[in-house]
Amino acid sequence: MSRCLWCNEEVMYTVSIKELVTFHCKNRPLCLGCSRQLKRLDSFTRCSGCSRISEREAHCQDCLAWRQRYPQLKLKHQAVYAYNGFAREMVKQFKFSGDCELAAAFSEEIKELTRCRRRSSLVIPIPISRSSIETRGFNQTELLLESARIEYQRVLENAFQREKQSKKTRFERLESPQPFIVRDRMEGEIKGKNLIIVDDIYTTGRTVYHAAQLLSQYNPASISSVSLFR
Ligand SMILES: [Zn+2]
Ligand SMILES: [Zn+2]
Incomplete structure (x- = not known):
């Protein structure tokens, strides 16, 4: 038992x-x-652009705004669970007290999200800020991938010491400048690959769109994005 x-x-x-x-x-x-x-999002009607629970499958206002800003990207973000109060508690525990065992609770979901539908795919976790690395010591998204035994590449890194997204207002987040750069010698890895950007939570979409916009400059075959929570 x-x-x-x-x-x-x-x-x-x-x-x-x-x-x-x-x-x-x-x-x-x-x-x-x-x-x-934990509420699975696939039991609800969702926005086809970001997996947000919605009355229609058409793009929500936020996705329409992203499409206008980045017409070349056309992301269809996939997420598994609603980021409700229970999920928030779990993520808090997982991120701040370093309860790595919890990562294993989501292995099946992470496998489901990153299941390579096509060959030559490259799984790219969103990096955490340098200050978070210093205080927390681990990247929760990498930990989720490792627990699920999904191979990934550290393609992105933070370009500068960045304030935590969670401490910013919604407006500040949406207007924040590109925080990422592609790591040395990783440029060649991207060309022709089907990229899967992985984050733990999708909130405004700002982080994922920054990553996708940067990666799109290196001629990948496709870009998709996934998160455990939305
Ligand atoms: Zn229980
Ligand atoms: Zn949407």
Whole structure:
């Protein structure tokens, strides 16, 4: 009997017919109560540009504004869970107290997001600020990828000492200058590849669009972006 990674309750599930037949039981790191508090976005109607829960699948106002600003990018951001109160608590715990075990709770979801639909893809995590590296010591997105055993490349790095996005107002975030550069000798890796930009959370889209805009200058075959939460 295993215990829930979040609340430490015993994990009890009924085994599905498929699992019985294939003798392959899914790994269930969270108990039923906790996993029910995580809301999967694919059970709702979503904006086709950013996965935001919406009444229509058409692009939301934010996506329309991004398309106007970056007409060449046409991102279709994919996310798995709504960033609700429960998700916020989990991310807080994960990021600030360094509970790396929690990363393993999302391995299946990370695999699902980065499943290479095409060959020659390159998984690129969004780097964290230098000050976060100093205080936290790890990049939570890289940790999620490592727990899911997804190969990635550190293609991007922060160009300068940057204030934390989370401490800025929405306006300041949207107007922030390009924070990223492509690391030395990584330019050649990008050309002709199908790039998958990975972040933990998508909030305004600013970070992902900065990354995509920069990477698009190096002639990739395609660019897509994913996050665990939206
Ligand atoms: Zn639980
Ligand atoms: Zn949208």
